[in-house]
Amino acid sequence: TRLILATRNHGKLTELKAILAAADLHYELDCADAYPDIPDVKETGVTFAENALLKAHALAQATGHPAVADDSGLCVDVLGGAPGIFSARWSGSHGDDRANLTLLLDQLSDIPDPHRAAHFTCAAALALPDGTERVVEGRLRGTLRREPAGTHGFGYDPILQPDGDTRTCAELTPEEKNEISHRGKAFRGLVPVLRELVG
Numbered sequence: 001t002r003l004i005l006a007t008r009n010h011g012k013l014t015e016l017k018a019i020l021a022a023a024d025l026h027y028e029l030d031c032a033d034a035y036p037d038i039p040d041v042k043e044t045g046v047t048f049a050e051n052a053l054l055k056a057h058a059l060a061q062a063t064g065h066p067a068v069a070d071d072s073g074l075c076v077d078v079l080g081g082a083p084g085i086f087s088a089r090w091s092g093s094h095g096d097d098r099a100n101l102t103l104l105l106d107q108l109s110d111i112p113d114p115h116r117a118a119h120f121t122c123a124a125a126l127a128l129p130d131g132t133e134r135v136v137e138g139r140l141r142g143t144l145r146r147e148p149a150g151t152h153g154f155g156y157d158p159i160l161q162p163d164g165d166t167r168t169c170a171e172l173t174p175e176e177k178n179e180i181s182h183r184g185k186a187f188r189g190l191v192p193v194l195r196e197l198v199g
């Protein structure tokens with residue numbers, strides 16, 4: 001069976017492949033990059049789940065294969081959940097991780113440590129060519145540092161320190177991050193659904 005990973009974000013892709021590999025699913029995994037002619041879908045949803053479903057359906061329809069998608073982001077308590085679904089383009093330029101993180105730290109410079117709680121959210125969506133759909137969400141809670149630390153991962157990893165750890169996500173090994181992450185939780189939650197609906 002072929003399963004399409006409907007993302008063009010390479011940080012996500014690396015983590016997704018590792019998380020799904022651990023589940024021993026025996027699919028042929030194909031990435032969205034293998035279908036350059038399929039245009040990116042407009043993320044017009046107002047929730048992570050809606051956007052993940054839009055992306056999964058677009059690839060499932062266009063390829064005729066089941067597709068999974070990930071919509072994710074960082075939600076900061078004191079900002080009422082922002083950047084949230086706008087995490088990838090918070091600074092204005094889509095996917096510029098360094099600019100996004102720098103702007104966010106700047107916006108939070110006056111916020112004292114006890115009020116710097118935040119979480120990552122990931123919505124993992126599965127869509128089949130016949131229109132069947134499922135979504136599972138996962139979260140990783142933590143606090144935001146004042147300075148980035150660590151070189152692993154991507155996006156806002158250098159500034160989120162998971163609760164119960166003294167390191168940022170970017171200081172965890174990839175295995176340690178996948179074990180506790182929003183993405184690990186969401187996609188491990190999707191595995192039984194994949195077994196049932198995709199085989």
Ligand code: ITT
Nearest residue numbers: 007008009070071072073074087088154155156157
């Ligand atoms: P696709 O739509 O192609 O999957 P994208 O990067 O546009 O890629 P999103 O709209 O879901 O995807 O944006 C996700 C953003 O949230 C990402 O660019 C990061 O800035 C942030 N993010 C998500 N998961 C993260 C993680 O595990 N660690 C750090 N930052 C993360």
